[in-house]
Amino acid sequence: MVTATESRVRALRIETTPVDGIRSLLFFAEQRSPLLWMRRGEGFAGAGEALRLEFSGPTRFTDAAAAWAEVAGLAQVHDSVGLPGTGLVAFGTFGFADDSSATSVLIVPEIIVGRRGSHSWVTRVSAVDAADGSDASARADDPVATAFGDDYRVTFRPGELPPAAFMEAVASAVRHISASDARKVVLARDLVGTVPSGSDLRRVLAELALGYPDCWTFSVDGMLGSSPETLVRSEAGTVSARVLAGTAPRGRDAVTDENVAASLSRSQKDLAEHGFAVQSVLATLGPHTTRLQNSQPFTLQLPNLWHLATDVEGVLHDGSTSLDLVAAMHPTAAVAGTPTDAALTIIRELEPFDRGRYAGPVGWIDAHGDGEWAIALRCAQVDADDSVRAYAGCGIVADSVPAEELAESRIKFRPIVEVFA
Numbered sequence: 001m002v003t004a005t006e007s008r009v010r011a012l013r014i015e016t017t018p019v020d021g022i023r024s025l026l027f028f029a030e031q032r033s034p035l036l037w038m039r040r041g042e043g044f045a046g047a048g049e050a051l052r053l054e055f056s057g058p059t060r061f062t063d064a065a066a067a068w069a070e071v072a073g074l075a076q077v078h079d080s081v082g083l084p085g086t087g088l089v090a091f092g093t094f095g096f097a098d099d100s101s102a103t104s105v106l107i108v109p110e111i112i113v114g115r116r117g118s119h120s121w122v123t124r125v126s127a128v129d130a131a132d133g134s135d136a137s138a139r140a141d142d143p144v145a146t147a148f149g150d151d152y153r154v155t156f157r158p159g160e161l162p163p164a165a166f167m168e169a170v171a172s173a174v175r176h177i178s179a180s181d182a183r184k185v186v187l188a189r190d191l192v193g194t195v196p197s198g199s200d201l202r203r204v205l206a207e208l209a210l211g212y213p214d215c216w217t218f219s220v221d222g223m224l225g226s227s228p229e230t231l232v233r234s235e236a237g238t239v240s241a242r243v244l245a246g247t248a249p250r251g252r253d254a255v256t257d258e259n260v261a262a263s264l265s266r267s268q269k270d271l272a273e274h275g276f277a278v279q280s281v282l283a284t285l286g287p288h289t290t291r292l293q294n295s296q297p298f299t300l301q302l303p304n305l306w307h308l309a310t311d312v313e314g315v316l317h318d319g320s321t322s323l324d325l326v327a328a329m330h331p332t333a334a335v336a337g338t339p340t341d342a343a344l345t346i347i348r349e350l351e352p353f354d355r356g357r358y359a360g361p362v363g364w365i366d367a368h369g370d371g372e373w374a375i376a377l378r379c380a381q382v383d384a385d386d387s388v389r390a391y392a393g394c395g396i397v398a399d400s401v402p403a404e405e406l407a408e409s410r411i412k413f414r415p416i417v418e419v420f421a
C-alpha cells in the first residue's frame with residue numbers, strides 16, 4: 001500500500017480482463033476490511049490497497065478530486081472490458097462535517113472482481129516505480145474466494161444521544177425552526193457496540209445485500225451499510241440522483257400498508273421535508289447540467305419503511321467528474337437541512353457527537369471521473385479497535401413530533417441492528 005504523500009509510486013498499472021463464472025462478489029472481499037459496492041447482485045468487490053489517499057477538512061472533496069485527476073492522468077490502463085466500473089476504480093468514503101475527525105479516503109484495491117449484467121471481470125492493480133517504470137508492487141495472483149468465518153452477534157446500546165435526549169433535541173430543533181430562519185434540520189442519534197475480534201464483516205454485508213437488494217450495499221474502510229439514496233451517479237455525460245426524505249413505517253398487512261403509503265404521499269409535513277431535499281439537489285446540480293429534470297415525488301417501498309422519493313436526471317455540460325459533483329452537492333437537505341448553514345449550526349449544537357462518515361458520500365470513481373455515490377445511511381462504522389457505531393437521523397420540520405421521530409429513527413436502524421444481531 002502506498003499513500004498520497006509517496007508520489008514517487010503514484011503511477012498505477014491497471015489490467016482489466018473478462019472472466020467467467022463469478023457468482024458472489026462478496027467471497028472475494030477481505031474478511032475484516034471488505035471493499036464492496038453492490039446493488040441487485042451487480043457491482044464489485046475489492047481486496048488489498050494499491051493506493052490509499054486520505055483527506056480531511058473543508059477542502060476534502062476538492063482535494064480528492066484534484067488528487068484523483070492526477071492519479072487517473074498517470075495511470076496505465078489496459079481494459080478489455082470497457083464497462084462502467086472496469087479499469088481504474090477507487091472506492092471512497094467521506095466525512096460528513098468539515099471539522100470531522102474522521103478521515104476521508106479514496107482506496108484503489110490491488111484486485112477487483114466485478115459483475116454487470118452478463119459480464120464479469122477481474123482488475124489487477126500494481127504501483128509503478130516512476131524512476132524506472134518497473135512494478136513497485138504487483139499482485140499477479142488470481143482473486144481468491146474464501147468461505148465466511150464464524151457467525152457472531154453484536155448487541156447495540158444507546159450511544160451519546162440516547163432516546164430521551166434525542167426527543168429533547170428534536171423538540172429543541174422545532175423551537176429553533178420557529179425562532180430562526182432554519183426550516184428543516186436533520187438530527188441523528190447513535191448506537192454503539194463491539195464486534196468480536198476477527199469477525200468476518202462480509203457476513204453482515206451478505207445479509208444486507210440479500211435483505212435490501214434495491215439499496216447500495218457498501219463497505220469502505222470500515223464504513224458499511226445499505227443505502228437507498230443515490231447522491232449522484234454520472235455515466236458518459238449523464239447525471240442522475242435519487243432524492244429521499246419523508247418516511248413512514250410499513251403497514252402490518254397489505255391494506256394498512258397501502259394506506260400508509262397513500263397518506264405519506266399526501267402528508268404536508270413529509271412533502272415539505274421532501275421538497276427541501278429536492279430543491280437542494282436541483283440547486284447544486286443545476287450549474288453543472290442542462291436539461292435537468294425531476295420526477296414527481298413517489299412512494300418508494302423498502303422492506304422496513306416507505307420513503308418519499310424523487311428521481312433527478314440531467315446532462316453534464318461542464319466536464320465535472322462525479323467527485324466534483326459530490327463536492328457541489330454535499331450536504332443535501334436530506335441529511336443537513338435548509339438553509340444548509342443554519343441547519344449545520346443547529347446540528348452542531350444539538351448532536352453531541354461527530355457524525356464521522358455517516359451521512360457523507362460513499363461510492364466509487366473511475367479514470368474518466370464517472371462514478372456512483374450514495375449517501376451513507378442505514379450504516380455503521382467498524383473501527384480497528386472493534387468498536388462499531390451506527391447512526392440514523394430524521395428530517396425535522398416545524399410540525400415534527402419528538403416521539404414520532406424517535407420511532408422513525410428506530411425503523412431506520414433496523415437494517416443494521418438486525419444484520420449484526
Ligand SMILES: C=C(O[C@H]1C=CC=C(C(=O)O)[C@@H]1O)C(=O)O
Nearest residue numbers: 244245246247334392393394395
Ligand atoms: C438521515 C437519514 O435519512 C434521510 C433520508 C431519507 C429520509 C429521511 C427522513 O425522512 O427523515 C432522511 O432525510 C437516515 O436514514 O439516517
